[in-house]
Amino acid sequence: MMNETGDTPGQSWLWLFSLLYQVEPFKSSPSVDALAVFTMVVLTALLTLLPFIPGLRSLPRRLPVHRLIWKDYYRNR
Numbered sequence: 001m002m003n004e005t006g007d008t009p010g011q012s013w014l015w016l017f018s019l020l021y022q023v024e025p026f027k028s029s030p031s032v033d034a035l036a037v038f039t040m041v042v043l044t045a046l047l048t049l050l051p052f053i054p055g056l057r058s059l060p061r062r063l064p065v066h067r068l069i070w071k072d073y074y075r076n077r
Helices: 012-020 032-052 065-069 071-075
Strands: none
Touching: 012 032, 065 071
């Protein structure tokens, strides 16, 4: 079953897979399917392991981006 939104065909979570088929290193490769799956596995592993990587897990404390987003909340405190 497909729940299409607007004029976009297919599932919305497939946009990253379909993006990989449009960029040049993947587009001209004969094994684009294997490269796309491998790239998605690596990206998923990095995202999953992000809390355990010492330099990256402390970035939110060093870069207070959340204070820009929640500036109204922090203004009243």
